[in-house]
Amino acid sequence: MTELLTERDIEDAQLTDWAVVDESLTRTVELASFPAAIEAVNRVADAAEEADHHPDIDIRWRTLTFTLSTHSAGGLTQKDVDLARRIDALIAN
Numbered sequence: 001m002t003e004l005l006t007e008r009d010i011e012d013a014q015l016t017d018w019a020v021v022d023e024s025l026t027r028t029v030e031l032a033s034f035p036a037a038i039e040a041v042n043r044v045a046d047a048a049e050e051a052d053h054h055p056d057i058d059i060r061w062r063t064l065t066f067t068l069s070t071h072s073a074g075g076l077t078q079k080d081v082d083l084a085r086r087i088d089a090l091i092a093n
């Protein structure tokens, strides 16, 4: 679970809205408004607490950038792929 993933593993995960940057996964998304962005952040925060795996989140008005990596492993693990999928679902609402 906390093993580092290979580039091939990441490709196979088909996270189409995410980019790999500096051994992290990153996705930027523009919400409808600042309140909508903050609500999305709150949904992601709840999911992160539940999973005990936490994204870096940059908030600029209604644009959010999520950056995922597993700090304890020093790179990307299945936890990041799982959290990316959760975030995709939570910001689609």
Ligand SMILES: C[C@H](O)[C@H](O)[C@H]1CNC2=NC(N)=NC(=O)C2=N1
Binding pocket: 052, 053, 054, 055, 068, 069, 070, 071, 072, 073
């Ligand atoms: C003790 C607890 O499991 C760790 O501190 C968790 C919390 N959230 C975390 N989040 C992320 N992104 N990487 C970690 O290594 C990490 N470690």
